[in-house]
Amino acid sequence: MKKMNFVFFVVIFSLLTAGYANALCVSAQKASLRSGPGTNYGIAWEIYKYIPVVKVGVSLSGEWYAVSDVDGDVNWVHKNMVTSKYKCAVVDADEVNVRTGPGMNYSKSPSSPAKKYYSFKVLNKKGQWVKVKDEWGNAGWIHRNFLWIR
Structure with missing residues (x-):
């Protein structure tokens, strides 16, 4: 339970301080946004190439990013599905x-x-x-x- 509270705090804190420095774009044709950091979590929805998101947290493994979208929803995406090389x-x-x-x-x-x-x-x-x-x-x-x- 403490671990989950810590992750929630990190995500909320990051949301408040996020800016263009954490901007990412979906680089894959299609990427799954998940309810948690891993394939064992359910797919919240799918996003497509060039969708912009803002990184608001990182999983303990460093493989998954918590991202916020245009509507302010926060979900998780694997780091290989996104890039910061372009806007x-x-x-x-x-x-x-x-x-x-x-x-x-x-x-x-x-x-x-x-x-x-x-x-x-x-x-x-x-x-x-x-x-x-x-x-x-x-x-x-x-x-x-x-x-x-x-």
Whole structure:
């Protein structure tokens, strides 16, 4: 019981102090988020390539990370499923237009609109516009206000 309380404290403390330094992106095509640090724990849900998460804790073995998502939910993911080598973004609005350039005067891209929770790799930024690429290689621009970037 003491071990569980300690893990809970570490996760909560880390949530309060987490920032971009702990930003991770799902690098695998699909990753299972689990209710605890190990395959013996149930799958809470599955996430896909380029979903951003924030590392808020580490298992005693160092193999599993407690991660917080765009909604603030905390679950566990194996460290081999995520990377900190690039930034990722997820749509944090019901639906958003993807543009061919960084501004409202550009036409919508063929992949527009992007629905809530669509994920992207961040390629570039220009002012308040973010150039993104999805897991299939489609690129476009989305206004920063509609993205959760980590």
